[in-house]
Amino acid sequence: MITIHIPLILRHLSDDAETFQVEGSTVGQCLEELVKAFPGMQASIFSKKGEIHHLIEIFLNSKTAHPDELRRPTVDGDEIHVVTLLSGG
Amino acid sequence: MTLTKRELQRYDRQIRIPQIGTEGQEKLKKACIGIAGAGGLGSPAALYLCAAGVGKLVIIDRDIVETGNLNRQILHSQADEGKPKAVSAQEILTRLNPDIRVEVRQAEITPDNTAELFSGCHGIVDALDSLETRYVLNQAAMDLGIPLFHGAVNGFEGQAMTVIPGQSACLCCLYKEPERKTDRPLIPVIGVTPGVIGSVQAAEAIKFIIGRGNLLTNRLLRYDGLAMTFHDFGINPRPGCSHCRSFTEGGTP
Ligand SMILES: [Zn+2]
Numbered sequence: 231m232i233t234i235h236i237p238l239i240l241r242h243l244s245d246d247a248e249t250f251q252v253e254g255s256t257v258g259q260c261l262e263e264l265v266k267a268f269p270g271m272q273a274s275i276f277s278k279k280g281e282i283h284h285l286i287e288i289f290l291n292s293k294t295a296h297p298d299e300l301r302r303p304t305v306d307g308d309e310i311h312v313v314t315l316l317s318g319g
Numbered sequence: 320m321t322l323t324k325r326e327l328q329r330y331d332r333q334i335r336i337p338q339i340g341t342e343g344q345e346k347l348k349k350a351c352i353g354i355a356g357a358g359g360l361g362s363p364a365a366l367y368l369c370a371a372g373v374g375k376l377v378i379i380d381r382d383i384v385e386t387g388n389l390n391r392q393i394l395h396s397q398a399d400e401g402k403p404k405a406v407s408a409q410e411i412l413t414r415l416n417p418d419i420r421v422e423v424r425q426a427e428i429t430p431d432n433t434a435e436l437f438s439g440c441h442g443i444v445d446a447l448d449s450l451e452t453r454y455v456l457n458q459a460a461m462d463l464g465i466p467l468f469h470g471a472v473n474g475f476e477g478q479a480m481t482v483i484p485g486q487s488a489c490l491c492c493l494y495k496e497p498e499r500k501t502d503r504p505l506i507p508v509i510g511v512t513p514g515v516i517g518s519v520q521a522a523e524a525i526k527f528i529i530g531r532g533n534l535l536t537n538r539l540l541r542y543d544g545l546a547m548t549f550h551d552f553g554i555n556p557r558p559g560c561s562h563c564r565s566f567t568e569g570g571t572p
Pocket of ligand 1: 489562
């Protein structure tokens with residue numbers, strides 16, 4: 231299983247769940263499973279072109295997965311953090 | 320720059336920290352830090368840098384104090400409503416520590432004035448509330464060759480990262496493209512969040528000045544006040560970044 235950490239800003243879409251467990255062999259597949267479970271996240275995580283939204287950063291095992299996030303291979307036990315970059319002061 | 324008797328008294332408890340000592344305290348006294356924004360992040364950052372004895376603070380804010388600022392912007396009080404934030408910031412900081420110099424400017428930060436606003440500063444605290452101006456500040460830090468202590472908040476969440484020009488990923492490496500003018504809703508925030516992040520930014524500035532510890536370079540620190548967790552993530556300088564291009568392409572910035 232791969233654990234996806236959901237950012238606080240999107241947790242109202244996951245019934246406040248901080249993490250979600252998925253199966254998938256790439257970051258893209260894992261995130262697809264996430265938005266299948268919580269369709270409301272699609273527009274926040276992905277751009278209209280289906281790429282990662284420019285204010286979302288994906289970390290695989292605490293390291294940035296940029297660029298080519300969606301094609302990064304994942305293995306059992308991996309952790310994906312979906313992070314919304316903040317701009318408030 | 321030797322410390323006066325009153326300064327030795329004032330800073331006694333931090334001079335006792337082995338990594339600071341009188342040598343570190345003298346470095347703090349000689350230092351000048353710019354603070355871009357006297358709002359939610361700028362308030363705790365300025366208060367702690369002032370209390371710690373950073374010799375000169377340069378604070379830039381264009382705004383006027385409004386009642387709606389006061390849940391988080393602890394430099395300002397109800398009685399300051401209608402005053403420029405720069406003025407109320409200077410008043411409270413001078414009262415807190417009359418042994419340092421506090422210069423303030425009521426100005427908007429633009430590409431044309433950053434060199435002048437931050438001239439003489441050894442580092443800049445990014446305490447802004449828009450990504451657009453953060454890009455201007457990031458470019459200014461690159462041009463001046465001084466570190467940028469970044470922080471940002473939203474609700475119970477916050478983040479911090481330190482940028483050392485020519486050495487670590489910059490804000491443009493992180494955000495990749497500027498915010499569009501259209502997507503700037505009023506950002507919700509509870510004061511404790513910028514309280515935490517502004518303090519982290521002040522700690523980074525202090526560590527940079529005294530030259531001790533590990534800075535948040537190539538690391539994005541994230542704070543989740545509801546889960547009450549801190550997590551730091553690895554960030555890479557981005558090849559092709561328009562702000563630190565020459566560095567990421569192997570040259571000198
Ligand atoms: Zn960069």
